[in-house]
Amino acid sequence: MHTENADRTDSARTRILDSAERIFVSKGFSGASLRAITSDANVNLAAAHYYFESKQGLFSAVFHRRIEPINEQRLTNLERLLNATGKPDLRQILAAFLRPVLLHSNQGTLEFMAQLTAEPEELIQPLIARGFGHLITRFTVALKLVFPETSELDLNIRFSFVVGAMLQTIFNRSFFMGIGDVSKEVMYQKLLDFCVAGFLNNE
Amino acid sequence: MHTENADRTDSARTRILDSAERIFVSKGFSGASLRAITSDANVNLAAAHYYFESKQGLFSAVFHRRIEPINEQRLTNLERLLNATGKPDLRQILAAFLRPVLLHSNQGTLEFMAQLTAEPEELIQPLIARGFGHLITRFTVALKLVFPETSELDLNIRFSFVVGAMLQTIFNRSFFMGIGDVSKEVMYQKLLDFCVAGFLNNE
DNA sequence: TAATAACTAAAACGAACGTTTGATTATATC
DNA sequence: GATATAATCAAACGTTCGTTTTAGTTATTA
Known part of the structure; x- marks a missing residue:
């Protein structure tokens, strides 16, 4: 059995x-x-x-084993944040999203997440929808609390830049040979600084 | 013949x-x-x-046909910039890098660039090295003129965030359903705003 | 017109692929 | 110890892959 x-x-x-x-x-x-x-x-x-x-079933199993714990952690972070403070802080929200990936994930998880974005649409679309749909919605709602006057479209666009910078940090492939011996903590802080500043740009 | x-x-x-x-x-x-x-x-x-x-030769031909004109345009933009002004402006440098991709590339080129980052290392590494090495070096040098006190490592890291946000903009896949009917020009401006602000973050 | 180069067409090569089958071994339950 | 079920195995299925070959056609050159 x-x-x-x-x-x-x-x-x-x-x-x-x-x-x-x-x-x-x-x-x-x-x-x-x-x-x-x-x-x-x-x-x-x-x-x-x-x-x-099947091979697809195996891929799906790999996906869920890695992605679900991370996204649960992200949501837990966000819940704690929203329950604790009246108006949440942008940096804290982005940290809730980035921290589980950058600091609390092993290398295999990171590389798999990066690879994910490159697979054919028909393979990953159902996985993404199931694994990330709820998460993105919740974070968009939280960001709306910080920027009540900003359109959701605008928030989604900026959030996608955050995701892109995060994925590039994870990927860290052939483009930049110079990066490589930088600690996770340093990369995390620099990424967070960059994203917070970028998100605030013209507010 | x-x-x-x-x-x-x-x-x-x-x-x-x-x-x-x-x-x-x-x-x-x-x-x-x-x-x-x-x-x-x-x-x-x-x-x-x-x-x-061979199949690899075909892939390489597709790569060079698309990437070389873009990177030549980027370098031309940068040259003009450095020759015109004494101390170049950060926004102008990033624009020189982003504009040929975001505004002057057709959809096929964009999608191919995004797909590139996902191919196996052994396939793309030689292509990237030949096609992007010189470019990254030149832009890093230019950025050093703007931030003379910042380490090259730091500049490379922030530049990689820019590349990541750019690629995410190009990709724009399943994560964010909301984005899609936004014009190239608007996305370009928002991306540039985000990257400039992120780059400046704690200077 | 003859010779050569550019190109197309069709078929086949061995290798690798995802998947299935049927038999065999190990484990647990009675 | 017998029985049932779970786990593993070797072998083969049909298909598709990148690549090569061989023959044939079209176009250019001399």
Whole structure:
């Protein structure tokens, strides 16, 4: 059974998820083969289908394992913020959004999030809608409290810049060779400074 | 020969490039098949190898056709700027970088640039190094003129935020459904405002 | 007109892909 | 210990992939 005797099963299942995550990140969905994944995980090729039914199902499982805890953390941060203070602070809101990713996520999660944005629309669209829709709505509402006179469209646009700068920080690929030996904390602070200042620009 | 009788050849070559660009964008390098590309371009499968030798060669050709004109434009903008004024303005520098992409590029170019960042490292690294290395160096030097007291590392980090926000603007995928019917000019202005303010943050 | 280059067409190559099947081993329950 | 179920395995399915080959057609040049 699946709930009992969890040791061997879960370790095989988990190994598949771990390998899939790493190979999806480095090769993309199309470029990652189930043979490479299962071979890396030291399980039989058929095990991938046994546990996840299909390659898409495996990708979806990798997605939810990583994204859901982060977004729950983000929402928890935001709730605490809104309950504690009357009018929330912009920096605190952006920190609630950025902190779980930049400071409390392991490297695999970060790279997977960045890779996500590059997958074909038909693959990620349903995942994004399910995994991020509620989150974006809640943060937009919170931002509206800080900028009551600013249109929601405007807030969404600026928020998308924040997301872009965050993803670039996560990605940190070939463009900028110079960056690399900077600590997570420093990058987080610089990103937060940049986004807060950018968000406030012409208020 | 290749230089003469250019009509039929160039149109076939160009049609392959056009189809390849669109399919690379929507499916990624691995997900795009030469059969889908050549079929879409109404040429024989072998024509792709005849003109570009390999799938990688085709991808490289698509890359250079789109990226080089943009980066030449960026450098021209920057040169004009540095020759005209003594101490350049931050907004002007960032505009020199962002304007060719946001305002003077067609949709295909934008989507291809965004897709680029998501391809496997081994595929794009040599292309990026050849196509962007010089550009980044020149802009970093220019930024150093504006912020002589700021470390190059710091400037590179903030510049990477700019690139991230720009790419997110180009991408504009599933995250933010609300954005979409905003004109290029408006998005460009908002992005520039955001980046200038973010860049200045704690100076 | 003959020769050469540019290009197209169709077929096939071996390799790799996602997926399925059927048998086998391990584990738990009675 | 027998039985049922979960887990794993090797092997094969049909399909698609990038690439090559071979033959044929069209256009240019001499």
